[in-house]
Amino acid sequence: QQQVKQSPQSLIVQKGGISIINCAYENTAFDYFPWYQQFPGKGPALLIAIRPDVSEKKEGRFTISFNKSAKQFSLHIMDSQPGDSATYFCAAASGETSGSRLTFGEGTQLTVNP
Amino acid sequence: DTAVSQTPKYLVTQMGNDKSIKCEQNLGHDTMYWYKQDSKKFLKIMFSYNNKELIINETVPNRFSPKSPDKAHLNLHINSLELGDSAVYFCASSQGLQRTEAFFGQGTRLTVV
Numbered sequence: 001q002q003q004v005k006q007s008p009q010s011l012i013v014q015k016g017g018i019s020i021i022n023c024a025y026e027n028t029a030f031d032y033f034p035w036y037q038q039f040p041g042k043g044p045a046l047l048i049a050i051r052p053d054v055s056e057k058k059e060g061r062f063t064i065s066f067n068k069s070a071k072q073f074s075l076h077i078m079d080s081q082p083g084d085s086a087t088y089f090c091a092a093a094s095g096e097t098s099g100s101r102l103t104f105g106e107g108t109q110l111t112v113n114p
Numbered sequence: 115d116t117a118v119s120q121t122p123k124y125l126v127t128q129m130g131n132d133k134s135i136k137c138e139q140n141l142g143h144d145t146m147y148w149y150k151q152d153s154k155k156f157l158k159i160m161f162s163y164n165n166k167e168l169i170i171n172e173t174v175p176n177r178f179s180p181k182s183p184d185k186a187h188l189n190l191h192i193n194s195l196e197l198g199d200s201a202v203y204f205c206a207s208s209q210g211l212q213r214t215e216a217f218f219g220q221g222t223r224l225t226v227v
Contacts, residue, residue: 034215043118043204043218044157087155101147101170102216104157 003027004092006105013112019077021108023090028071030092034102035064035075038087047088048075080112117141118219120205126225127195135190135222137205143217145210146188148180151202151221160203163188164211195226 006023013019023033034049050057050064050073057064063076077084087109091102118139127133139146147170148160162170166182177193188205205219 036218038155041220043206043220045218046215049215089157101159101162102149102157103159107155107157 003103004090004105006090006108008108009106010109011111013080013110015080015082015112015114017080017112019075019080019084019110019112021075021088021090021110022072023074023105024070024072025092026071027092027094027103029094030103032093033064033066033073034091034093035062036089036091036104038089038107044089077110080110082112082114085110085112116220118205118207118217120203120219120222122222123220124223124225126227129195129197129226131195132191132193133195133224134192135203135205135224137188137190137219139186139205139207139217139219141207141209141217143207143209144185145208146182146185147206147208147216148188148190149204149206149218151204153201157204161188161190169211192224195224197226200224200226 003026035047036044037047038044048059048062052068061078066073087107089107090105121136145164147162151157160174161180163182179191182188202221202223204221206216208214208216
């Protein structure tokens with residue numbers, strides 16, 4: 001059972017456009033929702049994260065929107081750049097003793113064309 | 115000054131062999147993890163250690179045995195390798211048991227032939 005579902009699987013955007021990636025989760029105990037960025041041959045790196053007590057968090061060109069009632073969250077990349085081309089993973093975590101035990105979505109391959 | 119380092123980066127071996135992957139972090143974190151990324155890039159947690167104690171074992175075959183000699187190291191030993199073990203294995207670390215940023219290593223690409 002996939003606890004975090006991510007879409008789309010792949011996304012092609014023109015330079016300067018907005019990239020939007022969506023995730024939905026099942027487990028209402030999740031209370032930490034990070035997004036990770038992964039370049040080929042590298043490990044995932046934290047991009048931005050949100051907790052369910054806020055509906056939106058913005059860091060530079062990256063914004064997370066969170067809808068607790070719908071159990072959905074999304075990543076918006078404004079003014080997308082070719083350097084943003086990477087695989088993006090949403091994730092979720094819960095549990096006081098689980099640390100950063102992350103349940104990942106399936107990933108979205110983003111390509112930003114120049 | 116790599117934060118989380120894994121060795122080797124690439125590992126090619128035959129079925130039935132035993133191999134180990136080493137991981138070290140210099141961030142002063144006390145929680146470390148092993149994740150497996152399959153050919154479709156799906157990431158799944160395998161193990162988690164806090165202060166050298168196993169706290170998460172995610173239904174991983176017992177051919178996989180993690181070992182944490184100290185807080186800065188978490189090694190992964192795999193016995194009797196199978197074709198299905200081919201994947202990229204990532205070590206990660208985070209501070210404490212709260213939900214905080216997990217820092218990932220560069221990965222070890224294991225190919226079983």
